[in-house]
Amino acid sequence: MTNLSQTVEVLVQRAIDKSMITRQDAIYARNQILSYLHVNEFIEEQSLAHVNDDIPDLLESLTDYAARHNIIEDLLDEREKLSAQMMNVFVSKPSEINRTFYQKYEESPVLATDFFYQFSKDTNYIQTKRIAKNIEFVTPSAYGDLDITINLSKPEKDPEQIKRERELKQEIAYPQCLLCKENEGYAGRIGHPARSNHRIIEIPLEGETWFFQYSPYVYYNEHSIVFSSEHRPMTITRDTFSRLTAFVEQFPHYFIGSNADLPIVGGSILSHDHYQAGRYTFAMTNAEDEFRFSIDPFPSIEASVVKWPLSVIRLRHEDRHYLVNAAHHILTKWRDYSDPDANIVAYTEKTPHNTITPIARKRGNQFELDLVLRNNRTTKQHPAGLFHPHEDVHHIKKENIGLIEVMGLAVLPPRLKDELETIKQALLGENVTVADYHQNWVQSIKKRHSLITEETVTQIVEQELGEKFARVLEDAGVYKRDRAGRQAFQRFIDTVNET
Template sequence: MTIYESINSLVGYGLVTGLISEDDVSYTQNRLLEVLELEGFEDGFDFASIPDVKVEDLESILKSILDWASEKGLCQDSIVYRDLFDTKIMGCLVDRPSAIRAKYASLYAKSPREATEWYYKFSQDTDYIRRYRVCKDVKWQSKTEYGNVDITINLSKPEKDPKAIAAALNAKKSGYPACLLCKENEGYAGRVNHPARQTHRIIPFELCGEKFGLQYSPYVYYNEHCIVFAMDHVPMAITNKTWRYLLDFVKIFPHYTIGSNADLPIVGGSILTHNHFQGGNYEFAMAKAPVEKEFTIVGFEDVKCGIVKWPMSVLRLKGTDPERIALLADRIHEKWRSYTDEDAFIFAETDGVKHNTLNPIVRRRGDFFELDLVLRNNITTEEHPLGVYHPHAELHHIKKENIGLIEVMGLAILPGRLKAELADLGKAIVDGRDISADEVLSKHAVWVKEFLPKYKDVNSSSIEKILQNEVGLVFSRVLEDAGVYKRTPEGMKAFERFVNAL
């Protein structure tokens, strides 16, 4: 396509997705000409002819424009600079925040679900969520004793090239926006060390009378993966307000689950500088896990309580009155923060450093509110310098990173390197090669030696499924490592000691 055909194809994309209307065609063409530093359409080109395009054509249309822009010196030909430039291009098709919020409000008045479905589609249509990258993520489910867990190998977040990394290191440090979650990101042009956000639109609302914003994650790990963030740049903190925010959220969005990362290093999320939650329209494996031991807390007989059958240590509270659930959560939180059980190797603090915190997760079950409290502890030792309740070293060949909220709920986010490694590993197993002699694959050698004898029929047709199944079992072990109370008779007795302390 010529650059002029590409411009009109992008206008056609705007029409088919509803980002623009017929009244906006000339305006949008002129905006695109401006961004591309063109004075107008070339003589003889029928600029009034807008082609019919499909939603899935966006990647090729943008590639055509970016290739041209790179040749003309408008952007450098690397993934970081191309992403900055194509977001600037797509910003020409996106309406102002006030118009988006008005549209959302009109739909919410009809149905919260209809409003979020439109907003999610809008976030994909604008290329804020890059559909053509997200679809490349590798996903499957694995059967474990805790139910079917979700596994993802994330490929949608592009890796920076060496030139961009060097430029980011040399770039002038900026405190604006203060972080990736701040409201000031809306419409921001970005820079080499901060993604462009011209297509980003926020839905503001209130939780417990305080201002929050709703957006979707650009790298969605599950359906309608949303981020809810405080409008003020305040640090992450699990307090007695946290579950009240979450319980309030599911009143506004009853079809969503919502939860919070923990607020301490090792067991916390990747962004601890800005208070935020994550949720979405998805039922995680942990939500399906049953309560295996019920108990009652004196004074809270109206709230059902239980220990959940899950590799991590989870208390589930359920009732029709969210404030009663919140009051009981207050008691559990305050007790856990200060709780020490040396026999179970649980220390509230050592040398003045606090270790105990929680992951709270809230969902609706009809008239019932359900709050899961996942007990976390970030203590380290010489044997486990990355954390005692963290994936242990023998599992690092699959998962070494911190276990955050999403993984706690039963969805593994595994590093992109595993796509190629598992494919090569499968071929090496089928070919009978010495895995321990391979520089890249040797990290998996002990694991393969452990699981391979279980399978009689190992061939090129079965090996992918075998590896997927075994990765799922490793993930369940990862979660067991992260559990403060182990699923042994001794571990469950220690868990009951904490329950009795309530």
């Protein structure tokens, strides 16, 4: 009991240190935590000075206790549920968080987001301990420095968890999806994550109510999600461009973008209209203009094609409404555009293939919109997608190329952590078994690097991985970066200028 009492007391103290509660709240908070652990007594401790654990470690210790004493089943979702419920003891109500956010916004949008980001970390909604496990590095490329992340933050479900999810599969439609506003404060269940400590900020966008939150597993600095109050499918329309530019008008220190609205080229959740934002500079943001062009119906727009593996049109103007009209003009032209010589077909019967991945930001007084042209057509040779990572790079990445990857940040599967270590050993001549799907890659690395040592092998493998990711992005580009591709791109621009 002494160790448990100490852990609870330290957790309460950490919440006080982070200004989530005051000392007047301490006994109340302690008793709430004890009730979740089915404990009816508490032993006062003389000193807590030697305990250095932070909130995630303390919560893990308490959920370990609950699992050992059969208070919860030792399953991931049950642990997450209890952890979030205990943390919620220290978290203010949504109205109070929104009030504080907008009080700080009156001083500065930066202060408002700084407050909410720190709050989301302090309350363990952003899983800082797990995020620290991710492998991250930067590799130079012909397109600038690419960010590489091997995602280890999301815990893998053990077989018992998967079994229980199947056994308890229920026809529950509440919340309707992981992005719905009804997740705020939701306790969670087997198969649906715990959100007791989750808070969201209400923001107006072009006459609609939207919400702002951070991602629990941030892939970049202040990785946030902006989502509609209405559960409706994602669509890319004029309204999309209006909302994106309205957001950066309110939060000019953030970028915001949307996944495309079609399978293969879209994101993982197409059922709920949402965007992703953040305070981060991606390689694509810094990419130079490859060439500039004019848009005849919008003569004051600064338009260019960006030097980037995907096909990107960049628009700039001080008047965001004028910019939105130009972007919508390009979207309308692209939706129905076909160029068989460039393998671009707009429709198969009534099934659409063309769409756009848009990204908005502010640069000084100008609004900037990047329109990434996408096409999700499949062929017999490329059944996963013609403008999708091709089979020869699937050993690295075969999932959809969504908004984050489009901008130059690779989110690679956890399996690569161990596989890359094995590859390093093989390159150093050790007797190890490399997965069949990596064999050709390993042989090609050996041919390109005559001298591989323990001091150089990590840098070589990371650089080779970055080059593979650049190839992944090139596969996703509808116009290839050769003479034929540039000529084909120009043909589309000519169409944009037709009245």
